[in-house]
Amino acid sequence: xKNFFELKPARVIKVINENPITRTLRLQIKNQEKFQxxxxxxxxxxLPGFGECPISxxxxxxxxxxxxxxxIREVGELTVKLNRLKQGETVYVRGPFGNGFPLVNKSLILxxxxxxxxxxxxxxxxxKSRKDIKLQILFGCATQxxxxxxxxxxxxxxxxxxxxxxxxxxxxGFSSQKGFVTDLIKKKKLLNDALVFICGPExxxxxxxxELLVKKVKPENIYFSLEKRMHCGLGVCQHCAIGTKYVCKDxxxxxxxxLSKNKYL
Amino acid sequence: xxxFLAKLIGTGLFYAPSRQDGQVKVLPIEDxxxxxxxxDMPVNSFKNIFLPASETLFENNKxxxxxxxxxxxxxxNVLDLQALTLFEQVFEKDIYFQRRRQNIFVCGYTGGLxxxxxxxxxxxxxxEENILEHLIFDVFIEKQKDGNFLAFSGSEKGQQLLExxxxxxxxxxxxxxxxxxxxxNPVIAAKRLAIEQSAEDPIxxxxxxxxLACGKCSIVCPTCFCFDEKDKAEFAxxxxxxxxxxxxxxxxxxxxxxxxxxxSVKKKLYFWYTHKFVxxxxxxxxxxxxxxGRCVRVCPVGIDIAKNIQRLKKEKx
Numbered sequence: 001x002k003n004f005f006e007l008k009p010a011r012v013i014k015v016i017n018e019n020p021i022t023r024t025l026r027l028q029i030k031n032q033e034k035f036q037x038x039x040x041x042x043x044x045x046x047l048p049g050f051g052e053c054p055i056s057x058x059x060x061x062x063x064x065x066x067x068x069x070x071x072i073r074e075v076g077e078l079t080v081k082l083n084r085l086k087q088g089e090t091v092y093v094r095g096p097f098g099n100g101f102p103l104v105n106k107s108l109i110l111x112x113x114x115x116x117x118x119x120x121x122x123x124x125x126x127x128k129s130r131k132d133i134k135l136q137i138l139f140g141c142a143t144q145x146x147x148x149x150x151x152x153x154x155x156x157x158x159x160x161x162x163x164x165x166x167x168x169x170x171x172x173g174f175s176s177q178k179g180f181v182t183d184l185i186k187k188k189k190l191l192n193d194a195l196v197f198i199c200g201p202e203x204x205x206x207x208x209x210x211e212l213l214v215k216k217v218k219p220e221n222i223y224f225s226l227e228k229r230m231h232c233g234l235g236v237c238q239h240c241a242i243g244t245k246y247v248c249k250d251x252x253x254x255x256x257x258x259l260s261k262n263k264y265l
Numbered sequence: 266x267x268x269f270l271a272k273l274i275g276t277g278l279f280y281a282p283s284r285q286d287g288q289v290k291v292l293p294i295e296d297x298x299x300x301x302x303x304x305d306m307p308v309n310s311f312k313n314i315f316l317p318a319s320e321t322l323f324e325n326n327k328x329x330x331x332x333x334x335x336x337x338x339x340x341x342n343v344l345d346l347q348a349l350t351l352f353e354q355v356f357e358k359d360i361y362f363q364r365r366r367q368n369i370f371v372c373g374y375t376g377g378l379x380x381x382x383x384x385x386x387x388x389x390x391x392x393e394e395n396i397l398e399h400l401i402f403d404v405f406i407e408k409q410k411d412g413n414f415l416a417f418s419g420s421e422k423g424q425q426l427l428e429x430x431x432x433x434x435x436x437x438x439x440x441x442x443x444x445x446x447x448x449x450n451p452v453i454a455a456k457r458l459a460i461e462q463s464a465e466d467p468i469x470x471x472x473x474x475x476x477l478a479c480g481k482c483s484i485v486c487p488t489c490f491c492f493d494e495k496d497k498a499e500f501a502x503x504x505x506x507x508x509x510x511x512x513x514x515x516x517x518x519x520x521x522x523x524x525x526x527x528x529s530v531k532k533k534l535y536f537w538y539t540h541k542f543v544x545x546x547x548x549x550x551x552x553x554x555x556x557x558g559r560c561v562r563v564c565p566v567g568i569d570i571a572k573n574i575q576r577l578k579k580e581k582x
Contacts, residue, residue, distance in 0.1 A: 001360045005322050005494070005505070048326065049498035053521070075521035092326070202524070229520050231494045235548075236355060237510060238491040239517060241536070242526070244461070244543055263464055 004234055007046055007092035012085050013067060018148045021074040022115060023083045024058060026067050029093065033065045038100030039122035040197075040225060040253045044233055045070060046092050050078040054230045054248070056199075057096065058118045058149075060125035071118045071148060097233040098252050101223060107134040107191040111208060113181055113200025114141050117148055119225050119252075120199050128159065136161040136191045140181025140200075143168050163188060180204075185211040193218070197253075199225040206265055209256060222256035224265075266406075266414050269430050270297040270339075273370075277335030280314055282307045300340065302408070304376045306385055306557055310487035311345050314338055315352055315366065316509070322361060322494070323505040330364050340374040343381055346400040347555040348487035350443055353401050354549040355490055361507070370426055373405040373419075385557060398441040405438070443551055453546045459577040460542040464535065466580065468573060473531035475566040480513035482560035482568075488541065488553055491517075512536050542574070 014026035029035060039061050046052030053076075059069035074080045085091060101119075104127050110120045117139055127135060137156065141147050143166060153174065156162045163184050164174040177183075181200070185208065196217055198208055205224055212222060228240035228247040235249035243262035245251065259265045273279060274297060282301040283292045289305045291314075314336065321329045341349065349371065356362035375381055382392040397405060403423030407415040416435035418424040427435050444450050463469070483489045491510035496503055510517060513533050518526040527533050545553030554570065561569045 001358070001363060003328055003360045004358065005361075005507075006328065007323075007326065046496070048503040049496050051496045052494065079521065227520060228526065229518055231492065231510070234358075236359075236490070237493070238512065238540060239493075239510065241540065241544060243539065244547055 004232070005094070007044075007052070007094050009090050010045075010093045012087055012089050012091060015085065015087055018071060018150070019145055021083070022071060022146075022148055024069050024071040024148075025082070025085060025091070026059070026069045027091065027093065028067050032067065035064050035068065037061055037064055037068065037096040039126050040100035040119050041096040041098045042119070042252060043068075043070060043093050043095035044097065044230070045072075045082065047078065047081055048092070050081050052092075052094075052231075053078055054097070054227075054233070056119035056122070056225070056252075058121045061122060062126060071115070071121075073115045095233065097248055099250065101197050101225075101253050102195070104130075104133065104195060107136070107194035109136045109138065109191055109194045109196045111181060111185070111196060111198040111200070112137075112139045113204045114146060115148055116198075116200030116204075116225075118199070120197060121149055123197055124156070128156075134161075134191050134194070136163075136188075136194070138163050138181055138184045138188065140165050140167070140179075140184065140204075142166065144171055161191075180207075182207050182211050185215065190215050190217065194221065196222045197225070198223065202226070209265060219256045219260070223253050224256065224259060225252045226254060227252070267297060269432065270300070272430055273337045273339075277337055277368075279337045279339060280311070281339035302376070304342065304374070304381065304384070306342070306344075306559065308559065308562065309485055310348065310557070310559060311338060311341055312348070312352070312487050312490070314369065315349065316356070316362065316490060316492075319506055319508045320361065321504050321506050325503055328360075329504075330361065333364065333368050336369045337372065338369060339372045341371060341402070342385070343373065343375060343378060343396060343400070344385060344555040344557045345487055346371070346373050346402050347552060348557075350399070350401045351488055351545065351549065351551050351553070351555075352490065354443065354551060370404065370422065371402045371419075373400070373402045374408070375405075376408045377410075378407070393445060395441070395445065397438045399443055399445055401440070401443075443549075450546075450550065453550070453552060455578060456542045456574055457546050459574065459581045460538050462581065463577050466577065468577060469531045469535050472534050472568060472573070473529065476530050476534055476568060477566060478513040478530045478533055479565060480511040481563045481565070482570075483511045483513060483537065484509070485559040485563045487557060487559070488545070488555060491540075512540070538570075538573075 008029050010027040010029045012025050013028050016024040042054045042056045044052045045055050055070045057068050058071040072079050072082050074083050101123055112120045165179050165184050170176055226247050230240045230248050231237040233248045235246040240247035281294050282289050283294050283299045284301045289301050289307045291307045291309050291311050320331055379392050402419040405417040416432055418435055418437045493508050493510045495506050541553035
């Protein structure tokens with residue numbers, strides 16, 4: 001019988017500094033060539049003595065056989081410790097867990113807030129070269145210092161409709177005004193009949209939904225990725241339950257209709 | 266029966282209901298005279314034997330399987346066997362539960378099944394004639410009015426145990442699935458609907474005014490199985506432990522940064538009831554509450570789960 005709680009060692013093959021408190025760890029496990037994941041799925045990552053936590057995968061699912069990346073913001077004891085890891089060191093993982101984002105079969109709008117852009121990057125990377133669909137990205141953050149994947153923005157902007165807004169400052173070449181991601185939604189002409197994938201702090205969700213519905217986006221096209229406390233990842237320990245479902249097993253990606261029916265949004 | 270019990274007690278750990286300080290409790294015992302035969306509902310449940318309040322899963326990343334000693338669990342009543350039947354579903358793929366369970370002999374007991382349902386005021390559950398066919402156990406003993414015992418086996422392990430001990434006059438009960446009906450159990454479905462549609466009901470505000478969120482209900486509940494995983498470091502030795510969780514405790518839903526989904530007693534209460542009456546039925550098509558009444562007896566402010574369910578069902582209809 002398989003031991004679901006078993007953590008596997010993963011080697012840090014690269015560390016990328018995203019901002020003063022966020023790093024991307026590129027990881028490789030034994031038999032990496034057999035590893036697969038879906039955009040929007042997450043891993044449990046831990047260090048002996050510091051416990052485990054769920055972290056979204058930020059890399060391209062098509063490159064899973066080579067490596068995968070976890071982008072980690074320091075918010076607690078474990079994440080601070082994780083972000084001190086250096087190339088060549090070992091960390092422990094299990095997963096992937098969760099459902100991931102649904103199949104992208106039409107144009108796609110990615111809406112991110114702060115480090116919410118982390119799982120969306122996986123979706124972006126997977127779909128960035130497709131000719132059959134259009135991509136639109138709306139991204140809000142507090143300051144330049146809290147941005148993730150900053151070095152990639154110019155490249156994204158050259159190919160796709162990339163829009164950035166900061167709450168507390170402007171950013172030459174990207175954002176001449178201050179504001180929230182909702183201001184971008186109000187201002188922009190959104191792609192027609194597109195899927196909308198959203199990830200960010202949960203306080204942002206109800207405001208984003210409100211603006212999307214004003215713009216006549218169909219509720220069934222709206223998906224959110226949620227963050228919850230988790231211990232098992234198997235839908236047993238109950239920490240991540242919302243209404244009738246588990247964020248670890250049935251989520252972390254939920255359709256807006258489910259969340260509104262469960263009075264979650 | 267005395268000889269049988271003496272032999273079991275001599276061969277492994279032995280748990281049974283026993284009277285201590287005027288209360289019937291599930292305790293490890295060393296002498297069959299300590300067994301309580303009254304059939305009274307023990308104040309605690311048997312779950313600690315199957316899912317310890319704290320167990321080590323790993324030591325320095327190596328899986329540890331604690332306590333694989335032969336263990337006898339004596340005197341589980343029919344409601345507690347229902348709770349175990351649920352655990353068998355929930356932890357079906359859990360290697361720690363399954364390995365421990367292999368060495369546990371579950372011995373159920375009754376002084377009369379139908380009478381049990383009345384005395385336990387099994388609330389929302391009613392007596393079903395073929396109940397034994399739908400329960401997971403190894404051996405079941407029924408004490409008849411004349412003082413004689415009837416023995417039943419519910420597994421090969423149980424058959425073997427009886428025969429090894431010279432008990433050949435027993436009936437083998439063929440397991441017929443966890444519920445008698447095919448499809449959705451209507452009793453479960455009615456309660457499920459009442460709870461699911463009660464999110465806006467004033468009952469949760471009313472209960473939140475008295476509930477202390479002490480979590481005692483969850484500790485004594487035989488079906489509550491939430492758990493936490495924690496690392497414990499002692500010098501260079503790191504253990505990963507699993508401990509009972511409790512959705513009434515403040516840390517339960519706390520995420521890094523401090524946000525909590527369950528930030529009010531009202532939300533905690535609704536979460537607890539939703540787990541029992543909605544999520545468990547959805548996942549396992551089984552009872553999330555077996556109606557043992559332990560939570561009612563232990564609640565310091567007298568919250569009665571059966572009355573609350575009745576009220577919500579009535580409001581619904």
